[in-house]
Amino acid sequence: MKKAPTIRDVASAAGVSVSVVSRVLNPDSGPVAPAKRETVLRVIDELGYRPRAAARELSVGHTPTIGLVVADLANPFFAQLADRVVWEARSHGVQVMVMTTQEDPHLEADSLDTLLDRSVGGVIATPTGANIEKWARLQALGVNVVFVDRTIPELEDVDLVSIENVDSARRATEHMLGLGHRRIGLITGPVSTSTGRSRIEGYKAAHNNFSISVDPQLIRDVAFRGDGGGDAVGSLLALPDRPTALIVANTAQVLSSVRRLVQIGVRIPDDLSVIVFDDNPWTELTNPPLSVIRQPIDMLAVHSLELVLGRMQGRLPAAPRTIEVKADFVPRSSCSPLALSPIS
Amino acid sequence: MKKAPTIRDVASAAGVSVSVVSRVLNPDSGPVAPAKRETVLRVIDELGYRPRAAARELSVGHTPTIGLVVADLANPFFAQLADRVVWEARSHGVQVMVMTTQEDPHLEADSLDTLLDRSVGGVIATPTGANIEKWARLQALGVNVVFVDRTIPELEDVDLVSIENVDSARRATEHMLGLGHRRIGLITGPVSTSTGRSRIEGYKAAHNNFSISVDPQLIRDVAFRGDGGGDAVGSLLALPDRPTALIVANTAQVLSSVRRLVQIGVRIPDDLSVIVFDDNPWTELTNPPLSVIRQPIDMLAVHSLELVLGRMQGRLPAAPRTIEVKADFVPRSSCSPLALSPIS
DNA sequence: GACCGGGGTGGAACCGGTTCCACTTTTGTA
DNA sequence: TACAAAAGTGGAACCGGTTCCACCCCGGTC
Numbered sequence: 053m054k055k056a057p058t059i060r061d062v063a064s065a066a067g068v069s070v071s072v073v074s075r076v077l078n079p080d081s082g083p084v085a086p087a088k089r090e091t092v093l094r095v096i097d098e099l100g101y102r103p104r105a106a107a108r109e110l111s112v113g114h115t116p117t118i119g120l121v122v123a124d125l126a127n128p129f130f131a132q133l134a135d136r137v138v139w140e141a142r143s144h145g146v147q148v149m150v151m152t153t154q155e156d157p158h159l160e161a162d163s164l165d166t167l168l169d170r171s172v173g174g175v176i177a178t179p180t181g182a183n184i185e186k187w188a189r190l191q192a193l194g195v196n197v198v199f200v201d202r203t204i205p206e207l208e209d210v211d212l213v214s215i216e217n218v219d220s221a222r223r224a225t226e227h228m229l230g231l232g233h234r235r236i237g238l239i240t241g242p243v244s245t246s247t248g249r250s251r252i253e254g255y256k257a258a259h260n261n262f263s264i265s266v267d268p269q270l271i272r273d274v275a276f277r278g279d280g281g282g283d284a285v286g287s288l289l290a291l292p293d294r295p296t297a298l299i300v301a302n303t304a305q306v307l308s309s310v311r312r313l314v315q316i317g318v319r320i321p322d323d324l325s326v327i328v329f330d331d332n333p334w335t336e337l338t339n340p341p342l343s344v345i346r347q348p349i350d351m352l353a354v355h356s357l358e359l360v361l362g363r364m365q366g367r368l369p370a371a372p373r374t375i376e377v378k379a380d381f382v383p384r385s386s387c388s389p390l391a392l393s394p395i396s
Numbered sequence: 397m398k399k400a401p402t403i404r405d406v407a408s409a410a411g412v413s414v415s416v417v418s419r420v421l422n423p424d425s426g427p428v429a430p431a432k433r434e435t436v437l438r439v440i441d442e443l444g445y446r447p448r449a450a451a452r453e454l455s456v457g458h459t460p461t462i463g464l465v466v467a468d469l470a471n472p473f474f475a476q477l478a479d480r481v482v483w484e485a486r487s488h489g490v491q492v493m494v495m496t497t498q499e500d501p502h503l504e505a506d507s508l509d510t511l512l513d514r515s516v517g518g519v520i521a522t523p524t525g526a527n528i529e530k531w532a533r534l535q536a537l538g539v540n541v542v543f544v545d546r547t548i549p550e551l552e553d554v555d556l557v558s559i560e561n562v563d564s565a566r567r568a569t570e571h572m573l574g575l576g577h578r579r580i581g582l583i584t585g586p587v588s589t590s591t592g593r594s595r596i597e598g599y600k601a602a603h604n605n606f607s608i609s610v611d612p613q614l615i616r617d618v619a620f621r622g623d624g625g626g627d628a629v630g631s632l633l634a635l636p637d638r639p640t641a642l643i644v645a646n647t648a649q650v651l652s653s654v655r656r657l658v659q660i661g662v663r664i665p666d667d668l669s670v671i672v673f674d675d676n677p678w679t680e681l682t683n684p685p686l687s688v689i690r691q692p693i694d695m696l697a698v699h700s701l702e703l704v705l706g707r708m709q710g711r712l713p714a715a716p717r718t719i720e721v722k723a724d725f726v727p728r729s730s731c732s733p734l735a736l737s738p739i740s
Numbered sequence: 741g742a743c744c745g746g747g748g749t750g751g752a753a754c755c756g757g758t759t760c761c762a763c764t765t766t767t768g769t770a
Numbered sequence: 771t772a773c774a775a776a777a778g779t780g781g782a783a784c785c786g787g788t789t790c791c792a793c794c795c796c797g798g799t800c
Binding site: 412413414415416419426427428429432451453454455456457 | 746747748749750751754755756757
């Protein structure tokens with residue numbers, strides 16, 4: 053438990069000044085004679101010296117660190133996103149502080165304070181939708197903010213990386229309509245979120261294209277947390293004129309929804325055609341394998357990191373950027389044409 | 397982008413010295429007249445002042461931060477563990493830096509360096525098994541290390557939190573033996589890991605209890621990364637005298653293994669009885685639902701955090717602790733008795 | 741009335757880096 | 771050979787907190 057050597061220890065052991073050691077540590081910060089550089093490097097190695105991040109941070113005013121604020125690591129979508137972001141960031145020499153909000157605005161506010169205290173240069177986040185003034189403050193203090201997956205429309209000047217939500221929902225819906233389905237249930241995120249609204253928009257657009265009117269009863273916007281998906285499944289199937297197809301467009305509620313379908317023994321696709329958002333690893337292990345809208349998580353991670361690092365290095369125009377990546381529709385076996393004359 | 401106020405700004409705005417502000421910030425560090433405390437708190441609020449973590453860290457020499465080093469966040473087991481640890485830590489006012497190793501010793505070494513640079517007080521990790529001297533160095537520098545799930549036997553004085561690996565594997569095996577199975581495949585982690593060895597030990601113990609000899613061909617220790625699980629499934633089923641039961645005791649390879657089973661159309665449990673380690677959310681959505689050994693992730697998280705925080709606060713005896721928590725066997729529908737006269 | 745004790749306060753050193761700047765030495769060129 | 775430019779170096783201030791310590795002032799005690 054001996055204490056770690058400091059830059060001054062290195063300097064005196066190498067017979068040079070701290071300035072020289074610092075310049076060896078940070079190439080391009082000034083010239084060092086090759087011979088001394090050698091000596092210093094050797095001493096550093098011998099002593100096992102490592103510069104302390106806090107000291108450097110204090111003096112330069114910021115850290116090569118970004119915050120990643122997601123709702124819930126237990127959700128595979130966020131977990132994979134986090135994995136990719138951490139991984140990509142490392143290859144850029146950037147550390148990531150992962151924080152979870154559990155969709156709770158208070159926890160989100162806490163996380164932001166923490167990140168602020170740590171002087172992170174940027175934040176990648178899936179915002180809960182609240183804390184608008186807090187996000188604004190963060191930006192005012194020079195922290196670069198990139199939202200991923202969802203956004204807060206009230207907030208200007210924020211970069212956004214997401215999938216083409218409207219289009220993805222439209223395609224899924226049109227696929228069902230094309231199979232002859234006319235009553236299509238939609239389970240999506242809260243209308244208070246941008247994704248919730250966009251996906252409903254896509255759903256309606258598809259109906260519009262097919263000149264079919266939309267039954268509002270079939271649209272369920274449920275919270276990300278809790279068991280809203282399962283409950284929505286229950287109540288949709290209890291409808292007098294129950295849907296023959298279901299689109300689960302709420303990533304966090306897919307598991308809950310599918311679990312309920314399995315529990316009540318719905319036969320897929322005979323009783324119900326199903327498309328879910330997000331290609332979790334298990335979606336092809338169910339019986340039958342589920343057709344999915346696959347969010348290209350790698351792309352989301354890469355682009356958001358790109359944006360936040362780009363801004364941190366000031367090599368991006370000031371105007372906020374919105375990057376929408378295409379989501380693939382992966383047909384598997386959970387959708388079938390509507391039987392021409394269903395039992396009625 | 398105005399710069400954030402410092403403690404000196406607060407001090408002069410409140411008409412007191414920085415010492416007073418600091419004492420207000422850290423109660424118990426000295427007396428402050430109630431009236432001044434009020435003033436200072438008001439000014440802090442007005443200015444939106446927040447102490448910078450780096451400055452404090454530099455001064456006190458350590459941070460209320462721990463590192464969490466796991467193999468792969470995309471694996472639900474680690475993701476949930478991380479989620480719980482982050483969550484629990486926050487309630488103790490402790491930040492968590494999540495790092496992933498992808499089972500790569502180099503990346504692990506990198507992560508440890510980073511954590512060291514940031515002066516974390518403790519580390520919770522699932523070690524790759526390498527970097528022994530690096531772990532030792534970390535400890536020598538006063539960083540408290542707690543391993544979770546697996547350990548490195550060569551390393552003394554490290555706390556460990558894991559499930560009862562030997563016992564869990566033994567119970568799963570005995571369950572199969574009790575159903576009449578005599579050829580039971582085992583897919584487990586590398587024998588270079590403690591979990592790999594323990595689970596093989598349990599498997600053998602069960603056979604011993606039933607006075608049945610073990611066929612080494614049926615034991616496959618495969619790497620955590622890659623597609624070793626699927627390959628092992630393939631080769632086990634290709635055996636002339638193929639197993640009638642399979643235990644997948646390699647958490648990371650469960651998905652790969654089950655995917656292969658589904659691909660080649662093995663009927664479970666008719667063709668093959670199956671038990672897998674780890675109750676991923678999807679294990680009850682497969683057809684049929686899988687019987688699992690459920691690792692109590694919450695307990696693992698709580699205990700490891702408890703240990704690391706306890707050590708950081710110096711309120712634990714010096715001797716290393718090993719905490720083994722019981723894993724539940726959750727029977728579902730993927731095991732059946734061996735048919736008395738199989739096709740032969 | 742002298743003395744002691746303690747609450748309350750501010751000055752200043754310190755933590756371990758970075759960076760500016762003044763200074764010396766080397767190098768290159770006329 | 772002379773002299774400017776460039777390379778190399780070290781001292782010291784600085785980042786923003788914490789903490790030690792000296793000091794003041796007040797009340798209580800003999």
